[in-house]
Amino acid sequence: MNFSAGEMVDNCSDSTGAGNCTWAEPTGLVPSYPDITGWLQFSITTQFLLIFVIFFTNATVLVLVAYFKTLQNLENSFIVSMAVADGLLSVALIPGVDITLNPTRASNKYACLLLWCSIMFSSTASAFSLLALSLDRYLKIVYPLHHYMTSAWACGILAFVWSYTFITTFLLPFVGVNGIKDQSFVCFDFKDVFNIAHLQFQCYVNGLAPFLVMFVMYGKILAVVWEKLRAESDQIPAGAEGEEAGRGKKWLRRELKVIKKLTMVLGTTAAAWIPTTCMLLRQIYDPTYYPTFQTRVILSTLTYMNSAVNPLLYSLRLRPFREALSKICCRRCQGPTAVHPSGGSSTDPA
Template identity: 35%
Template sequence: MMNETATNFTSSPTLLYTKTTIPNITYYRNTSLLIIAYSTIPATAVTQPRPQVNTTLSTPATTPADPVTSLNMPYVVAELVIAFLSTVGNLLVCAAVGLNRKLHTVTNYFLVSLAVADVCVGALAIPCAILTDMGTPRHNLYLCLLMLSVLIMLTQSSIFSLLAVAAERYVAIFMPFRYHSLMRPRNALLVILVTWVLAFLIGLVPLMGWHKTPPASGYCFFVFVVDMTYMVYFNFFVCVLAPLVVMFLIYAQIFAAVKRQMRRIAADRGGMAGGEGAAKIKREMKTATSLFLVLFLFTVCWIPLHVINCFLLLCPSCPVPLPLLLTAIILSHANSAVNPFLYAYKMKSFREAFKGIFLCCKGASMGEDHRDNGGGTAVPRA
């Protein structure tokens, strides 16, 4: 972080990446790309390690000035596309479950909770990230922290929803006779409420005091106000990594148990795996595989950014290429847009529900066109 009163300016690789020309300095924030162009900087040497860049640069002696921020447009365009796909796709998931009674299951209630979190990422969190890229709001620390915490809250809600899905599948496989008493819709709604409250509290931890002292300039930049120890030790290790490990262990047990049951049924039938019991187990296996794929994609999308955060905190001298950072950021946000496509591809019930919604919309549109063209009685075809 910049010491605004110092005459020598030595930046940390955790925060800054220096361009090849001065007086422009590029700041990296680990929530999105931010370019801060300083028209003037303090006197003497500017030293910044960066791969394939001349790391020692000098500038004329001038007085400090406020930064003028400009967004990286390709990054912003990518974020806006992700926001649109995430919002529309996950609203479609919510509509499919709401309109189709066959989808009113405990598993799908948890998936709707996950979809609501992804809708909020597209409609709320990504716009907040773009605003904070410009340092907005300025001189309002608590509003700044709240905006920066939105994505943390929603990510945590997604993790808890995935954990609830894994637990529900565990009960369905290992406690089938107690499933209907434990996994009632009322209990599912209570679990969803608890997960959202916990996610909200975890996201608000920076507002409760675990944050950095803001710079005198008052700009709302992630690395200036959010403590990286919170992001790594508390958010990643405790709130992200631990639940993910638990979920992977649950699915490993589920797959092992289902395979044992399939082998047992095949042995009882003399090598034939047919019958109603085998068909039910196959359905459970297919459902568990689809849900595990949702978890796997979440892990693939989010772990790279958290690993980079660990490098930035624990190994400040380790060089991290800027394209890699941007890829990790976009990948983490893109996870909110992929689940609707996964449901449509892997789950027949959702695929049919999506088709029904599209056909309804198409039929309504054709009906409106018919009324606009006169709305008379249709002439029978010969």
């Protein structure tokens, strides 16, 4: 669950004629936030930067997959799905920045729903695409001799992810499952905008559940990797030399990289999603609690940054993607021709 940085409704007015401008609470439900000018500027600047960073990193992944046929495989289909979802978040942030700069537009019911539903849709699609990618890796590591994930299964899973996400996060609020009863709603108060039962469903089923499932799968993966490491070390005698020992050390390094990557997966996902979800759950169950503007800015920034770093963790760190990216960069640096060691030159076919 994400929050826009624009948490305030603009009640800024110059009542003294001396240019003094103050922020007042729009309703009795939302407390006033004194002296937030610096945080508001930080929020707007951060959102502008994230729009470009999120779009650029995820667009890079999509361009590489479209340009190189070697990257168009089953596993990368889940990476593409996650890149599309994260890229859509950069588009969804644009109306968030617009409402931050022009808060009066937040009084429109459908504009408010479009803002939050777009962010929820892209974030949830990204989370479930990551879950599908994790499932694919789980099956490959835990059941390496079986081929559970086929092209048909992958297409079916992705079709379900996008259709389910669209219905639960976008369609339902627009057909009436929302909390907006009249024109006095507060767009930046989720309990005013969304139906409480639907909001709980989003937190538990679309928020915490995917993370818990991934936690269980990665725990099983780590257990399998650890057992393989122990078995490999027992098979290689102490002081062994030659090709067998070299293969064992190479395999050991590869598996240790897997453990490191899985730790990064859990760490970044937990840091991005759990604090924000817990804050929202507390706000749902505790009517007296309302998070400060600073808290929302920090947590929303962490959540949005997850969409920016996802390509770096799940695609651009992979060797095929790095090699494809280096080929494009080398071609741009060297130009259309490349000089061969013999001294001749020819058009670079890569």
